[in-house]
Amino acid sequence: MDRATLDALGHAFRASPDNAALLGVLLQGCLDAGVPEQGLTLLSAFEGELATDAEQALAARVATLAGAPSRALELLRVTSPLTLVERARAAHALGETAAARDDYRRAVAENATVEDADLAALLAPAPEPSDPPAEVRRLRVVSNDDVGDLALDRLLEPDLTPVTFQDVAGLDDIKTQIERRIVLPFLKPGLFTRFKRRAGGGILMYGPPGCGKTLLARATAGQCKARFFNVAISDVLDMYIGESEQKLHALFEKARASAPAVLFFDELEALGGKRQYTREAASSKLVSQFLSELDGFGQANQGVLVLAATNVPWAIDSAFRRPGRFDRVLFVPPPDRAARKAILQLHLEGRPVAEALPLDDLAGRTSGFSGADLAHVVESAADEAIQDSLTHDAERPISRQHLEAALREVRSTTGEWLTTARNYARYANEGGQYDEVLAFLAKHGKA
Ligand SMILES: Nc1ncnc2c1ncn2[C@@H]1O[C@H](COP(=O)(O)OP(=O)(O)OP(=O)(O)O)[C@@H](O)[C@H]1O
Numbered sequence: 313m314d315r316a317t318l319d320a321l322g323h324a325f326r327a328s329p330d331n332a333a334l335l336g337v338l339l340q341g342c343l344d345a346g347v348p349e350q351g352l353t354l355l356s357a358f359e360g361e362l363a364t365d366a367e368q369a370l371a372a373r374v375a376t377l378a379g380a381p382s383r384a385l386e387l388l389r390v391t392s393p394l395t396l397v398e399r400a401r402a403a404h405a406l407g408e409t410a411a412a413r414d415d416y417r418r419a420v421a422e423n424a425t426v427e428d429a430d431l432a433a434l435l436a437p438a439p440e441p442s443d444p445p446a447e448v449r450r451l452r453v454v455s456n457d458d459v460g461d462l463a464l465d466r467l468l469e470p471d472l473t474p475v476t477f478q479d480v481a482g483l484d485d486i487k488t489q490i491e492r493r494i495v496l497p498f499l500k501p502g503l504f505t506r507f508k509r510r511a512g513g514g515i516l517m518y519g520p521p522g523c524g525k526t527l528l529a530r531a532t533a534g535q536c537k538a539r540f541f542n543v544a545i546s547d548v549l550d551m552y553i554g555e556s557e558q559k560l561h562a563l564f565e566k567a568r569a570s571a572p573a574v575l576f577f578d579e580l581e582a583l584g585g586k587r588q589y590t591r592e593a594a595s596s597k598l599v600s601q602f603l604s605e606l607d608g609f610g611q612a613n614q615g616v617l618v619l620a621a622t623n624v625p626w627a628i629d630s631a632f633r634r635p636g637r638f639d640r641v642l643f644v645p646p647p648d649r650a651a652r653k654a655i656l657q658l659h660l661e662g663r664p665v666a667e668a669l670p671l672d673d674l675a676g677r678t679s680g681f682s683g684a685d686l687a688h689v690v691e692s693a694a695d696e697a698i699q700d701s702l703t704h705d706a707e708r709p710i711s712r713q714h715l716e717a718a719l720r721e722v723r724s725t726t727g728e729w730l731t732t733a734r735n736y737a738r739y740a741n742e743g744g745q746y747d748e749v750l751a752f753l754a755k756h757g758k759a
């Protein structure tokens with residue numbers, strides 16, 4: 313609304329000063345034009361009644377922004393999420409921040425569509441001054457040629473939010489294996505010593521992308537009492553000859569020093585590719601280094617377990633599979649029907665959902681979807697629900713329609729991987745290494 317229209321409507325309003333609908337249009341116009349003071353003047357001339365919470369909220373907002381928060385508080389007589397937000401805004405303007413925060417929190421808890429980013433920013437507690445004053449700051453000298461603590465600590469990514477086995481749906485076989493091989497030996501070392509079974513060794517997980525390998529490893533970290541080192545391989549690889557090997561060695565040394573420990577190498581193929589495929593002598597040397605570090609455990613080191621994951625197992629040097637190295641190779645399959653339902657449930661948890669979602673039915677129709685695909689379905693459904701809530705100005709929980717719409721958008725992504733894997737399993741199944749894949753394909757009639 314431009315200024316001329318605003319003025320013209322203002323004249324009309326003065327002729328009938330009890331017209332609440334007209335006042336509403338004018339107040340919104342004043343807010344949009346950034347002249348709340350003009351709105352406040354109109355408000356003083358108003359002789360009618362502001363009946364609904366929306367009308368009261370709008371008027372109060374104009375009053376607060378025009379610098380009259382006490383007037384705003386008088387205007388707010390109905391209590392609803394809309395008016396609570398305005399009460400918070402007025403309280404903040406009056407310097408009563410605690411009360412304002414309370415009101416705002418209550419409003420958003422009741423109806424999330426009333427969120428107001430500007431007000432929320434005003435109400436957020438002021439950040440603590442974090443930078444030390446200038447004179448305390450010290451220069452730190454980082455020399456280029458040390459693989460000391462600093463570089464090493466950078467390799468060991470800080471852990472994200474802790475995850476446990478409860479956050480991983482399905483995959484019960486693999487969980488049992490990990491429990492038996494990682495968690496138990498560290499909890500009952502005496503028993504294992506009696507049977508001369510050493511804790512440690514290696515487990516390699518492989519399977520189609522997005523089916524929970526990385527998630528499982530993170531859950532293992534949360535589950536076991538051992539120290540968990542998450543190695544970012546991109547950080548190990550170094551362009552200078554010999555540097556990568558040194559870093560790798562330093563990593564293993566650190567793990568040995570802090571046993572019981574689990575070292576996790578994600579995307580192992582980046583580090584342990586087949587030696588005959590890598591023409592560069594340097595990277596094949598890295599594989600050799602890795603192998604000798606793995607062997608190092610067998611001789612001298614108790615209580616260090618190496619966990620690795622890849623989705624291209626056929627690109628991994630077969631020397632890795634020798635007993636004592638990665639002697640357990642586990643297939644992480646796409647989730648079955650029950651697991652798919654559980655994954656959907658897990659990802660819907662804590663979000664507003666309509667009652668009685670047909671999750672059984674959805675799980676039945678998402679054969680071949682990976683965990684990541686299902687997570688994506690839920691995210692898209694949440695997007696739909698947000699859009700819906702904004703259109704209706706009221707919170708709409710995630711419903712069957714939202715999930716159906718999301719399902720039309722998301723495609724399953726494991727098919728391509730399974731086709732490739734089938735070829736390796738049929739024609740290059742040395743030592744029965746892909747038997748689990750064959751069994752999976754046979755069970756689903758695709759072998
Ligand atoms: N079994 C599961 N339970 C719950 N969520 C799962 C499960 N599997 C996958 N997801 C979801 O999919 C996301 C991706 O899984 P993850 O990163 O573990 O896949 P990945 O097997 O490591 O894939 P890639 O081979 O591409 O690295 C997870 O963050 C999680 O949200």
Ligand SMILES: [Mg+2]
Binds near residue numbers: 527579
């Ligand atoms: Mg991964």
